[in-house]
Amino acid sequence: MGEGSTSESRLSLTLCMGFGIGSVGISILLNTVTTFFPTFMATVLGQSTALAGLLLTLSKIYDIGADLVIGAASDRTRSRWGRRRPYLLAGMITASLSFLMIFFAPKVVGTALILYMAAALVIYSTGYSLFAVPYIAMAGEMTDNYHERTRLFSYRVFFIAVGQTVSVAGTAALIEWAGGGRQGYAVMGAAMAMLVFLTMLLSFLGTRSARQAQHFAPPVPMSLGTKLRLLSDNRPLLLLMGAKFAQYISIAIFSGTKLLFMLNVLKLGYEGIIHLALAQNIAGAVATPLFVKLGRRIGKRESYLIAISLLTIAYISWGFVTPNPQSWEVWWRGGLAGVGGAGMTLMSISMLPDTMEYDRLRSGGLRREGLFSSIYAIFEKLGYALGPLVIGAYLGLAGYISTTDGTLVEQPAEVIRALYFGAAAIPSLLLGISAFLIWHYSLDEKALREQRLSA
DSSP states (O other): OOTTOOTTOOOOHHHHHHHHTHHHHHHHHHHHHHHHHHHHHHHTBOOOHHHHHHHHHHHHHHHHHHHHHHHHHHHHOOOTTTTTHHHHHHHHHHHHHHHHHHHTOOSOOHHHHHHHHHHHHHHHHHHHHHHHHHHHHHHHHHOOOHHHHHHHHHHHHHHHHHHHIIIIIIHHHHHHHTTSHHHHHHHHHHHHHHHHHHHHHHHHHHTTTSOOOOOOOOSSOOOHHHHHHHHHTOHHHHHHHHHHHHHHHHHHHHHHHHHHHHHHTSOOHHHHHHHHHHHHHHHHHHHHHHHHHHHHHHOHHHHHHHHHHHHHHHHHHGGGOOSSOOHHHHHHHHHHHHHHHHHHHHHHHHHHHHHHHHHHHHTTSOOOHHHHHHHHHHHHHHHHHHHHHHHHHHHHHHTOOOOBTTOOOOOOHHHHHHHHIIIIIHHHHHHHHHHHHHHTOOOOHHHHHHHHHHO
């Protein structure tokens, strides 16, 4: 698609698929580390859940600076591959190597292990940012059509479901198949590193025909203070970021809890997480095109609120499940969470280019997609940083007993109670905050059209 394409142009299926498949690699990076790193540290390397949470949090804090640098750099980049795609290539290589580093941890202990894992997580965070920030920014440039943005991002959400299935169910199956312990995690790490590399490469190649907007300065030069004021006055962006922040903390707490919950509370082992992931992501993939239609019919905000409600019900329901549940009890909860999660992801990410356009219209044409995508990524990282820190510290205070070589022991009653809170009560409360903020979001298709006319 060329630069002169109209806002009503329909993106080709090939381009949408090429863009979307990159989310498989992103999803594997995010979900595998969020879900399995705390358990890897606590049941294989003999480290505390609090340490695992702290390491993840520190790597995400580092990531905030990396996101801003990479987002701003991609806004200024000039190359024959466009502003964004060179970063996809660099991220693909760095992220793949970092995965091998994390799950092929050397047999060292104490300070040496902590320093090694800290370095591996910094490299992992750098690779993630190199790919994910320009990737989201690129989507903001590919079309100016309000509903075509939702369609484009529906491919991303579909491939997120694929990636989540692989990164949770697939990884759990690989760990078990390879015998668990160090060997199981090493086999899983090698397989996932190859998949990250392959899917990101396909996305790099598949987006070569994407429209590439160039940096455009407004007719009247702006001071840094004016540019920052435009950001701070962008109420739709602030509400969307606040809602996403609460949502990401909620998901991160549940993700960091669910495997330990399956192992120690429900007594389902890795098989339980496989069933949950399959149910969630099959339902999410099926629900995605339905949310595209729902967004057209009733609006993005209303669809977002419905999705939040569904996921909240799914989270609350974990507070009432007892040990050794039937498979169908896991499947219906996973299915409901998959529908709600797919709707939330699709609507929130399709709203981001709307706030980008709102900023562009108010600034006289300043294109800051990289900055916006880095802000989006920062709130994601902050949420995913606070989640492991909160649940790791909570479980540590409750007295979680760490083990080595994948063995399990009977946990104290206080730990079981903490796992229930981490799986149900805390995530549900945070989603309620997210819903409150989205309720006040008002940048719909009509409001954006009026802003175009006034500009």
